[in-house]
Amino acid sequence: xxxxxxxxxxxxxxxxxxxxxxxxxxxxxxxxxxxxxxxxxxxxxxxxxxxxxxxxxxxxxxxxxxxxxxxxxxxxxxxxxxxxxxxxxxxxxxxxxxxxxxxxxxxxxxxxxxxxxxxxxxxxxxxxxxxxxxxxxxxxxxxxxxxxxxxxxxxxxxxxxxxxxxxxxxxxxxxxxxxxxxxxxxxxxxxxxxxxxxxxxxxxxxxxxxxxxxxxxxxxxxxxxxxxxxxxxxxxxxxxxxxxxxxxxxxxxxxxxx
Amino acid sequence: xxxxxxxxxxxxxxxxxxxxxxxxxxxxxxxxxxxxxxxxxxxxxxxxxxxxxxxxxxxxxxxxxxxxxxxxxxxxxxxxxxxxxxxxxxxxxxxxxxxxxxxxxxxxxxxxxxxxxxxxxxxxxxxxxxxxxxxxxxxxxxxxxxxxxxxxxxxxxxxxxxxxxxxxxxxxxxxxxxxxxxxxxxxxxxxxxxxxxxxxxxxxxxxxxxxxxxxxxxxxxxxxxxxxxxxxxxxxxxxxxxxxxxxxxxxxxxxxxx
DNA sequence: CACCTTTATAGTCAACTTGACCATTAAGAG
DNA sequence: CTCTTAATGGTCAAGTTGACTATAAAGGTG
Numbered sequence: 001x002x003x004x005x006x007x008x009x010x011x012x013x014x015x016x017x018x019x020x021x022x023x024x025x026x027x028x029x030x031x032x033x034x035x036x037x038x039x040x041x042x043x044x045x046x047x048x049x050x051x052x053x054x055x056x057x058x059x060x061x062x063x064x065x066x067x068x069x070x071x072x073x074x075x076x077x078x079x080x081x082x083x084x085x086x087x088x089x090x091x092x093x094x095x096x097x098x099x100x101x102x103x104x105x106x107x108x109x110x111x112x113x114x115x116x117x118x119x120x121x122x123x124x125x126x127x128x129x130x131x132x133x134x135x136x137x138x139x140x141x142x143x144x145x146x147x148x149x150x151x152x153x154x155x156x157x158x159x160x161x162x163x164x165x166x167x168x169x170x171x172x173x174x175x176x177x178x179x180x181x182x183x184x185x186x187x188x189x190x191x192x193x194x195x196x197x198x199x200x201x202x203x204x205x206x207x208x209x210x211x212x213x214x215x216x217x218x219x220x221x222x223x224x225x226x227x228x229x230x231x232x233x234x235x236x237x238x239x240x241x242x243x244x245x246x247x248x249x250x251x252x253x254x255x256x257x258x
Numbered sequence: 259x260x261x262x263x264x265x266x267x268x269x270x271x272x273x274x275x276x277x278x279x280x281x282x283x284x285x286x287x288x289x290x291x292x293x294x295x296x297x298x299x300x301x302x303x304x305x306x307x308x309x310x311x312x313x314x315x316x317x318x319x320x321x322x323x324x325x326x327x328x329x330x331x332x333x334x335x336x337x338x339x340x341x342x343x344x345x346x347x348x349x350x351x352x353x354x355x356x357x358x359x360x361x362x363x364x365x366x367x368x369x370x371x372x373x374x375x376x377x378x379x380x381x382x383x384x385x386x387x388x389x390x391x392x393x394x395x396x397x398x399x400x401x402x403x404x405x406x407x408x409x410x411x412x413x414x415x416x417x418x419x420x421x422x423x424x425x426x427x428x429x430x431x432x433x434x435x436x437x438x439x440x441x442x443x444x445x446x447x448x449x450x451x452x453x454x455x456x457x458x459x460x461x462x463x464x465x466x467x468x469x470x471x472x473x474x475x476x477x478x479x480x481x482x483x484x485x486x487x488x489x490x491x492x493x494x495x496x497x498x499x500x501x502x503x504x505x506x507x508x509x510x511x512x513x514x515x516x
Numbered sequence: 517c518a519c520c521t522t523t524a525t526a527g528t529c530a531a532c533t534t535g536a537c538c539a540t541t542a543a544g545a546g
Numbered sequence: 547c548t549c550t551t552a553a554t555g556g557t558c559a560a561g562t563t564g565a566c567t568a569t570a571a572a573g574g575t576g
Contacts, residue, residue, distance in 0.1 A: 030288025031290070032288070033289045033291070070376075074367065075366050102362050104362070105360065105363040107291070109331050109332065116330065118289075118328075118378075173431065187553080188552070204554085205538095208555095209534090227543065227544085230544060230545095232544080233552055234542070234552095234553080235553055235554090236553085236554090248507075248533075249507060251505060253535090446524075462523080462525085463524090463566090464564065464565085466524080466525070467562095468562090485523090485572070488573065489572070490521090490522045491524040491525075491571040491572055492572065493523075494524085494525090509563095
């Protein structure tokens, strides 16, 4: 591949900048571009994240976020979906519908000890799914409780922390929480998503009121109620509504006042 | 540069995936990585964006967002700050303090007709500054009114639209608006930022109440008031406060209810 | 100069939202 | 049957917001 001179900046080379004149391909080390995925789910009232175990150096034996290289003819978003489907297998059928959101791009020159790798990070939210397939071979993939994870490879600890912050913040002003729930869910499940991610207890009636009075957040279902965990009064079922943002938002209890 | 096999994914190659086994450098075209900047300011009550005119093909003569290649030993954020300082010149002194926020990364394989370029987009907010230096040579750089811009090169129209949406949304729940103001400003200037970006008129007393009762949004200044535009009663001056987020947020008038 | 326009600032009031509760219903566990 | 758990329905006070009125202090204009 020949990198042409002046890409976007040819004009600037006329203006006495301190960088090399023109665009010399040799002056710009090629970058590898990868995607990394922070896939969250709520299991048994605890936040889990999908991790894979590395089978090669560096960081052999370390847990890391799933991800991989962006291929020549695909976008980063396509790469993320592909890797996610390949990795979990479970998502193949719903990979087109899951919530996948670009977080940000990590480009520290030293983030990979071997080469220059720029990674586009994505956060994904999925309902409680069975264990990912595979795991019998060198690479294992499994759900790990968010609070009980060990150190991760590369800067994945940092990426995961950013993803967690982003997800927590987006619960406040978007309908994102429904992405953690199965297609049909009870309000208790939805509330548990908030409680799990935020790590706080929410008032049941107040939460219910807020969700039901926000137009488009959830959509009541016809059929008979079901029992969520067996205990307690059966709950009515809902589907995710058509709204995407919450106006006004559903703020964390912490966030109110200073 | 030799791209080593198995970067992050070596383990996965043992699991019968459909992708090429191992990591063949030839199979992965190297990517060029650039940054693109959507730099906003408010001038005379109108939103402006910093654009440069391309002096080379493709898109010669078209306006484009400033930006450039990420260099081998710098991160995308460093590249963005460098390009911004080089481009405007005016920001050299304050480039360390301006608000620069990573937007997202654009990686459509066809976004550049010549080669595979992945671009990390940033949004920057600056107070009203004089015209950018340069402009006498092939590349001109100038503030263009946001609503009066022509078509932009590459996918910059798309990037700019995303940046605009992001900035508008962040005004709601962050103290970002102060980044558009000079170090000392009147509440009228701050309100005008909201009105300009959102394109709506806000009630003066209500806006004032909201800003002043939000702890840490602004900090009252001692000295005597000044007149903003000459007309009207002199206004008290404030500095940006220490808070970064608004709880509860300052919602757009549109956003209330559906 | 009187008078108008403009902007800042102070304050009021009703509607709406939120947080903290209390009460009832309906299931499973023992 | 009784206890526990969770869903659901409701009240009430405090806080927030939107709409609006009023006053103050500057410049502009005749």
